[in-house]
Amino acid sequence: MILILAIILILILIVLKNNSMPKLISSYVKFIDLICEKVGRVVMYFVFFMMFLLILSFVTRNIINFPLMWIIEMAQFTITAYYLLGGGYSMLTDDHVRMDLFYGKLSKKGKAKMDIFTSAFLIFYLFILFMGSITSLIYTIETKQKLFTAWAPYVWPIKTLMLIGILLMLLQAFSTLFKDIAKMKEKKI
Numbered sequence: 654m655i656l657i658l659a660i661i662l663i664l665i666l667i668v669l670k671n672n673s674m675p676k677l678i679s680s681y682v683k684f685i686d687l688i689c690e691k692v693g694r695v696v697m698y699f700v701f702f703m704m705f706l707l708i709l710s711f712v713t714r715n716i717i718n719f720p721l722m723w724i725i726e727m728a729q730f731t732i733t734a735y736y737l738l739g740g741g742y743s744m745l746t747d748d749h750v751r752m753d754l755f756y757g758k759l760s761k762k763g764k765a766k767m768d769i770f771t772s773a774f775l776i777f778y779l780f781i782l783f784m785g786s787i788t789s790l791i792y793t794i795e796t797k798q799k800l801f802t803a804w805a806p807y808v809w810p811i812k813t814l815m816l817i818g819i820l821l822m823l824l825q826a827f828s829t830l831f832k833d834i835a836k837m838k839e840k841k842i
Contacts, residue, residue: 661827665834678831679842685828686745689821693742699735703728723804730811737818741825765836772830779823786816 667675710724743749756767790812792798799805835842 665830674831674835674840674842682828682831682842685741685824689741689745689825689828692821693739693745696735696738696742699731699738703731703735706731722802723806726800726802726804726806730806733811734814734818737815738821740818741821744822744825744829762837762839765833768833769830769837772826772833776823776826776830779819779826783816783819783823786812786819790816 706724706728710721710728713724714720756764759767790809793809793812798808800808832842
């Protein structure tokens with residue numbers, strides 16, 4: 654992973670020095686954007702599955718008086734997958750929350766520069782989160798970790814989805830960084 658980050662940082666330096674965007678970076682941006690869009694469009698329907706689970710929980714607990722133990726945990730797993738797998742799509746469509754004290758007053762080029770500056774912090778954070786999620790997933794698989802509930806589901810499936818979601822956000826952060834560099838240099842990707 655560190656090797657991949659080093660290669661991407663070298664590509665960033667090449668882009669900053671050259672006046673044109675290399676074909677490799679354009680292909681990377683298009684590929685990652687496509688993956689995040691497809692995953693995000695599929696994941697957005699997880700909300701309906703979660704709503705179905707919660708309605709089923711209400712019906713079985715309050716109307717039939719036969720509570721199912723697994724429903725609430727399954728709804729929690731679903732919303733976790735929805736949140737993390739949809740993160741890359743949210744970054745792609747620029748639908749994330751942004752605190753806008755000064756940003757709105759900046760020019761297009763100024764916004765791109767500010768986004769490049771803040772991308773460094775985002776990428777660092779996501780990289781640390783990604784490395785931690787790898788460690789956590791390895792620990793979970795080695796110890797066959799389960800939740801401490803009556804249903805006692807294995808935790809590795811949701812931790813795997815978390816790892817994939819964090820990876821997608823990290824890759825999308827690099828894609829967004831490349832697009833911001835292109836905006837700053839007034840180039841097309």
